Amino acid sequence: MVENTIHATQAIVTLDVALPGIIWGWMITLNMWAKSIGTGVILVGAFLLYRHKKEEMPNLRWIMPLISFIALNVFLLFTLVDLHQPYRMINIFLHPNWTSAITVGAWMASLFTGLVTVMMLIGGFDAFPDFRKHCAVGKSVRGISGFYEKIFPFVVFLAIPVTLYTAIIMAESSARELWQAPAEVMQMMWAALLAGSSALILVSDSWSKETRRDLALILAIATFFSFMMYMGEYFFSFKSAEAEATLAFVHSGGSYNVEFWFGMVLGFIIPFFLAVSNMKSENKTLLRFAAILALVGLYLAKDVWLKIPQMLPLS
Amino acid sequence: MKLGFLVDLNLCMGCKGCEIACKVENEVPLSSWRLRVKYIDIGTFPDASRSFTPLRCNHCENAPCERICPVSALHYLENGIVNVDNERCIGCAGCMMACPYGAIYMDPETNTADKCTYCAHRIESGMMPACVVACPVEANIFGDVEDDTSHISQYIMGHQGGIQVRKPEKHTNPKHYYVGGGTYTLDPLAHQRIEGYSLFTNITHLEAVGDKNHGVLDRFLAPFTGHGKLDNKSLIESATDAESHEQEGGH
Ligand code: SF4
Ligand code: SF4
Ligand code: SF4
Numbered sequence: 001m002v003e004n005t006i007h008a009t010q011a012i013v014t015l016d017v018a019l020p021g022i023i024w025g026w027m028i029t030l031n032m033w034a035k036s037i038g039t040g041v042i043l044v045g046a047f048l049l050y051r052h053k054k055e056e057m058p059n060l061r062w063i064m065p066l067i068s069f070i071a072l073n074v075f076l077l078f079t080l081v082d083l084h085q086p087y088r089m090i091n092i093f094l095h096p097n098w099t100s101a102i103t104v105g106a107w108m109a110s111l112f113t114g115l116v117t118v119m120m121l122i123g124g125f126d127a128f129p130d131f132r133k134h135c136a137v138g139k140s141v142r143g144i145s146g147f148y149e150k151i152f153p154f155v156v157f158l159a160i161p162v163t164l165y166t167a168i169i170m171a172e173s174s175a176r177e178l179w180q181a182p183a184e185v186m187q188m189m190w191a192a193l194l195a196g197s198s199a200l201i202l203v204s205d206s207w208s209k210e211t212r213r214d215l216a217l218i219l220a221i222a223t224f225f226s227f228m229m230y231m232g233e234y235f236f237s238f239k240s241a242e243a244e245a246t247l248a249f250v251h252s253g254g255s256y257n258v259e260f261w262f263g264m265v266l267g268f269i270i271p272f273f274l275a276v277s278n279m280k281s282e283n284k285t286l287l288r289f290a291a292i293l294a295l296v297g298l299y300l301a302k303d304v305w306l307k308i309p310q311m312l313p314l315s
Numbered sequence: 316m317k318l319g320f321l322v323d324l325n326l327c328m329g330c331k332g333c334e335i336a337c338k339v340e341n342e343v344p345l346s347s348w349r350l351r352v353k354y355i356d357i358g359t360f361p362d363a364s365r366s367f368t369p370l371r372c373n374h375c376e377n378a379p380c381e382r383i384c385p386v387s388a389l390h391y392l393e394n395g396i397v398n399v400d401n402e403r404c405i406g407c408a409g410c411m412m413a414c415p416y417g418a419i420y421m422d423p424e425t426n427t428a429d430k431c432t433y434c435a436h437r438i439e440s441g442m443m444p445a446c447v448v449a450c451p452v453e454a455n456i457f458g459d460v461e462d463d464t465s466h467i468s469q470y471i472m473g474h475q476g477g478i479q480v481r482k483p484e485k486h487t488n489p490k491h492y493y494v495g496g497g498t499y500t501l502d503p504l505a506h507q508r509i510e511g512y513s514l515f516t517n518i519t520h521l522e523a524v525g526d527k528n529h530g531v532l533d534r535f536l537a538p539f540t541g542h543g544k545l546d547n548k549s550l551i552e553s554a555t556d557a558e559s560h561e562q563e564g565g566h
Contacts, residue, residue, distance in 0.1 A: 008359070009357070011505060012506060012508075014355065014365070019521065021524075023524050024408065083534070084408070085427060095386045096386070101383070102383065173409070174379035174413050175412060175415045175416075176412060241504055314417030315417040
């Protein structure tokens, strides 16, 4: 960076073209946010099933894949809608370029969504036998209940790379130095645990107290570490000229400064304290409130982090 | 064979001949550029000077745009050119996020990514790139950088120590060199990019990426209904009644 503050050295662009601003906008934020829910409920659900008896969470078997299915479809829809040539999405499968995290991610996410759909159908038919009777698919898949438990471990395993691959896309976005692979990988993981626990808190009304305490614990840990990582990156992430320039712009009150702090307070600080207090004395309403705040705050934080490095001129 | 470019900034006089020649040769739509000449004013009047820097794709040997493209629409040619196949491009804009030089644009007419191809179609038939031919002072030099006898190699050897590329720390190995460059001209963070000083245009952010006249739904309907008539004329019309969008602001 050259000193620009004295008259003799100031350099100003006096003729050039306008540059693209935000290239990946709110649709990509929504895409990442929804994916965090879609994979997070599977990861957190698996943890609950490992720790507790199924009977303590009577509806988990069908509602977990159902939430995941809905979130993954929002994610896939906005992935598609954000393409300037949506019908050519098929080219990812016909002409895959395997060095691209977009390709690897699209293949994994499609497989993951397929398996979650199967789990949702089996879980739904088992939970609602009447529905099975009236549904042609339901009749033909009688007797495959056990398949759910067979594929579940694989789905849990797959949820990890599906949640992480976006971090690698961000790392492959070499023009945006703010996004570094190790930090983004951890942020994606915390986002999945945060979103997964929040989404399950919202449907845990009939579950045992202990399961809800576990959900509160996961939410508290995820919000704490996510906040710590954002703080570390926001204040001390001066690893390169471009990351520094991006952050200096936001620090100085540039666009997204307010949104960033809203995200931090709503999404991480308040839910953290609500979740911690909930582990001592349970208050379902407050915990639900924490879950909703965390989901809103996560969206804001992701949105800022996605957009700010795109404000920088690259040439 | 590895084709490369060299611009001698000591010769460049900012006439923008190359910019126009490129626009015409490649029918680059309004609001998009494969090559642009950036003016930077240094110092304060009367002790001020103006520099000109032509900027185009570097045809990186280790190209992040090629790596991130999910469908290999961006691909290497044998002569080192990083080419783009806009019949295959899905318009994900991954390449625009990956190219450290902002060399790629989303063509508003085709809604696919495009960029300087070193005029691959002209090279194929033995011609020089359009921008090279247009340059009145021969500041643009083009040729095989692996052939020691080529003009460009000779020029590089003749200016040893004075050759620069943009952002070498990115390890993209650009095949586009500059003579007479400096931090001011080659590093986008070394100069201010603010509205109010520019000669004719807005220099901060474009209003849209790709086709701004058609929304998301149109992208789905376009194959059936067509995109209507979207050409330079309709782009001019929409540009004249558009408000300026400066609120995002550069810095
Ligand atoms: S300059 Fe950008 S578009 Fe050109 S090859 Fe390098 S990364 Fe790709
Ligand atoms: S926009 Fe087109 S060329 Fe660019 S990465 Fe996506 S598919 Fe490849
Ligand atoms: S080589 Fe061709 S495409 Fe590239 S800047 Fe020159 S005229 Fe434009």
